[in-house]
Amino acid sequence: MNTGLKSTDYHFPGQTKKYTGKVRDVYEFENLLAMVASDRISAFDVVLPEAIPYKGQVLNQIASRFLEATSDIVPNWVESVPDPNVTIGKKCEPFKVEMVIRGYLAGHAAREYKAGKRLLCGVALPEGLKENDKLPTPIITPTTKAAEGHDEDISREEILKQGIVEESLYLQLEDYTRRLFQRGTEMAADRGLILVDTKYEFGLYEGKVILIDEIHTPDSSRYFYSDTYAELQQKGEAQRQLSKEFVRQWLISEGFQGKDGQKIPDMSPEKVNSISERYIELYEKITGDRFDRVDTSDIYNRIKENIEKSITLQ
Known part of the structure; x- marks a missing residue:
């Protein structure tokens, strides 16, 4: 092989x-x-x-x-x-933030919500949500871009306060993020899929904002199958999805979540x-x-x- x-x-x-x-x-x-x-x-x-x-x-x-x-x-x-x-x-x-946008309560956001948090990157989440529920409107939940180790959640307010990105440029990043997510959502729908969440990275080139790295891949995005979404959600069952989440779930089942002292399971x-x-x-x-x-x-x-x-x- x-x-x-x-x-x-x-x-x-x-x-x-x-x-x-x-x-x-x-x-x-x-x-x-x-x-x-x-x-x-x-x-x-x-x-x-x-x-x-x-x-x-x-x-x-x-x-x-x-x-x-x-x-x-x-x-x-x-x-x-x-x-x-x-x-x-x-x-x-490159800007030192990743622009994460979420249309559904899934993955990291769902784990944070389950732990009792109702504020994610400065964005308030409503009570009564179940994992994988559609959010009232897509939310932007940025992370810092770590050269090594873990990326960390950060709010718009902290990004501006720390001067990581100046306000006029950050507002431009948010606008591009929402428009890209809308386009990705439409393209996914054409394939019978729901674009659940994704991330975008941007940089400056000759003074202009440029989209960099990868977009809408299974490493940077999560997709659900649209034909079974409503039924599975109503039953409280796991969604059929296209993403790297299946790898994360296998690791979790083997007792690994990237925390100190945890051993990476053998991959046959x-x-x-x-x-x-x-x-x-x-x-x-x-x-x-x-x-x-x-x-x-x-x-x-x-x-x-x-x-x-x-x-x-x-």
Whole structure:
């Protein structure tokens, strides 16, 4: 079985820096970034020990599709996609917040609500909600963007008070976030899905706000199947969903939530393969297209050659 792409360590002509994120390896040049979507998988802000075959291709190709489909709302960082696992784009100055938007009480928000909290990132939540209920209106619940460790919830008031983003720009981020979420909701509905929650990241490029990173992927978003949503909610049963939540739930069942002292459970080849198949299922359901499993027999050198060709042409 393909073991997946765990990491890269390239040295390109003109390269100025390399940054390794939880999932992506980012190579910096004077005005460009080459972002390699590896097959690493993270949950609870912890990178799990095994790579998931084809996961990087799934994320990169979904992100490319949705960035193109929303470019009329906000310009984005993409210049080219020279490889199934690679996007090359503008080098922006990223804002140090992630713009999380939620249409339903799910995931982290549901866990906080269950713990008794009724104020999430400065936004008041009504009493009487059940997990996965639709919220009266979508809410923006930002997080700080941590270079390492856990991202932390933060309110609009704290972002402005701490000067993390100036007010005029932050209001622009909120506007883009709501408009992108509306577009994502409409596109999901066309596929029989509900876009439950998602996150967007933005940066500045030549003084303008630019959409960066990935959008509407199963790593950054949560989807429910719309045809069974109402029935399952009425019965109080778990929703059928497309997201990375199935990985989180498996980890929770094994006693791991990324807390100090907890041991990451072993991932058998069967578990790795099942996660890979779920990601491929996610791709096909979200896009409506059949997933083309590209040849991964020499994925490391394939990516290197495609980046080199693309950088030369820029």
